[in-house]
Amino acid sequence: MSTAAVGHVEYVHHVWPARPVHLASIRAEVRRWLAPLGLTExxxxxxxxxxxxxxxxxxxxxxxxxxxxxxxxxxFWVEARAVWIEIVDHGRWQAPAPRPGARGHGLKMMSNLVDTVLLHYDGRGTRVLLRHPAVAPHDQR
Incomplete structure (x- = not known):
C-alpha cells in the first residue's frame, strides 16, 4: 500500500443482477476499488x-x-495489509465435473491468482472469499 493508504480501511458492498452481461461492469468496479491502493498492475x-x-x-x-x-x-474491504472480496450468490451450488474438460477449473484458477480462496455453500447460496496481500512494491521488504 502507498504511504497514504496505510491504515486505510474501505468497505464497499454492491449488488448486480446475476447475468453474464454484467461481468464487465463488475470487473470495472473492482478495478476502481483497487486503484487507490498502489498495487502493481x-x-x-x-x-x-x-x-x-x-x-x-x-x-x-x-x-x-x-x-x-x-x-x-x-x-470489498481493505485491512492494513490485505484486500478482501466476498462474492455471494443465493442460488444452488453446482459441483464441478469430476473430470473437467475446458471448464471446471475456476477454483484452481482463483487459487493461482490470489493468496487465499475460501468457499462455503449451503441452502442459502455460495460465498467465495478472496484475500490477497495489499503491499505496494515500494513497501515490500
Missing part, C-alpha cells in the same frame, strides 16, 4: 480476474432456472 489484474471468475460462476451456474431476482453481491 499485475496484482490488480490477478485480483480482478479472481473476482470475475467467482462472479461468473454465480451468473452462469447458481441460478437454474434463471429468474428476474437472481443476484451476485460483491463486498
Amino acid at each position: 499485475d496484482t490488480q489484474e490477478d485480483i480482478v480476474l479472481a473476482a470475475n471468475e467467482a462472479a461468473s460462476n454465480a451468473a452462469e451456474h447458481a441460478y437454474l432456472p434463471v429468474t428476474v431476482g437472481d443476484t451476485v453481491e460483491l463486498t
Whole structure:
C-alpha cells in the first residue's frame, strides 16, 4: 500500500443482477476499488480476474432456472495489509465435473491468482472469499 493508504480501511458492498452481461461492469468496479491502493498492475489484474471468475460462476451456474431476482453481491474491504472480496450468490451450488474438460477449473484458477480462496455453500447460496496481500512494491521488504 502507498504511504497514504496505510491504515486505510474501505468497505464497499454492491449488488448486480446475476447475468453474464454484467461481468464487465463488475470487473470495472473492482478495478476502481483497487486503484487507490498502489498495487502493481499485475496484482490488480490477478485480483480482478479472481473476482470475475467467482462472479461468473454465480451468473452462469447458481441460478437454474434463471429468474428476474437472481443476484451476485460483491463486498470489498481493505485491512492494513490485505484486500478482501466476498462474492455471494443465493442460488444452488453446482459441483464441478469430476473430470473437467475446458471448464471446471475456476477454483484452481482463483487459487493461482490470489493468496487465499475460501468457499462455503449451503441452502442459502455460495460465498467465495478472496484475500490477497495489499503491499505496494515500494513497501515490500
